[in-house]
Amino acid sequence: MMQNARQWFRAQFGRWLKKRLPAARSITLDRHRLFVFPSRAGFGFLLFVVVILLVAINYQNNMVFGLAFLLSSLLVITILHTWGNLSGLTVSSLRAIPVFAGESAVFEIRISRPERGARHAITLTWPDGDSAYTSLLEEKEVIVELSLPAHRRGVLRPGRLLIETHYPLGLVRCWSWIDLALETLVYPQPLESEFHSGDSGETDSGEVMVNLAGDDYYGLREYQPGDSLKQVAWKHYARGHDLQTRQFAAYRDHQLWLDYEAFTGGVEARLSALCFEVLRVEANREEYGLRLPGIEIEPGKGDRHREQVLSALALFQGGAG
Incomplete structure (x- = not known):
């Protein structure tokens, strides 16, 4: 029953993503395509802040209040920086070379950033495939290669790609599920x-020889009684060789x-x-x-x-x- 519920939820989530984030060969990550949520470490940090705040309320200690507000501000600033680490990036699909069944297909993906602002610790992952890690510091774009096992012949469509970051403190996760319409042939x-x-x-x-009654010269064979005298190689015989008959064949293209x-x-x-x-x-x-x-x-x-x-x-x- 739990498995059926999980499958139903995935199907519903997939349909929602298809409407919210339609497939495209090039996608710019903006506020409509990005999701932000605390990571496990972030939830622990948030719980720690709540405990400090309760202590401050209980003891009416201004310094503890200040610490709680300082840590809360740090979490808010981290949310903005984590979101900004992906916001504005353009992710584009490049080429994918066909492969044979049993091999791994390699897809090339380009990530480019705006003029200003370096980007750090970005992860790209397929749920059932490879992961890649990259950063854009001085360069404006990078090309990432992701591989995926090709088990069966036909058209291989990897589906949605997870792009995410936990930069800078690992307290917040920002991510998006993008469909770059990637596909390649599997021979x-x-x-x-x-x-x-x-x-x-x-x-x-x-070529292939069809018969020995054509017009193209084929070679010589030993003279046999009954052969046409017109086909006898007289010049060859005059040089002291045995009497031989010229062969002709008809050829056709094969x-x-x-x-x-x-x-x-x-x-x-x-x-x-x-x-x-x-x-x-x-x-x-x-x-x-x-x-x-x-x-x-x-x-x-x-x-x-x-x-x-x-x-x-x-x-x-x-x-x-």
């Missing part, structure tokens, strides 16, 4: 598998296709095998195409073609054929 995990070439994924040579149907297993197993073949063929600098159910990418090579093919594998939603 299938490359796993070697048996490749059943069949008709769709023939040999990966540049295209290497990586076909979903050429592999066995479930959807993820086939996609992982295709991913492995893509990397292998790219390493050999060969041209290749991709066939998935409902998707066909013409043969090509190079970084752009590789990204197109791997993106198709990452986003594939079909079932096993």
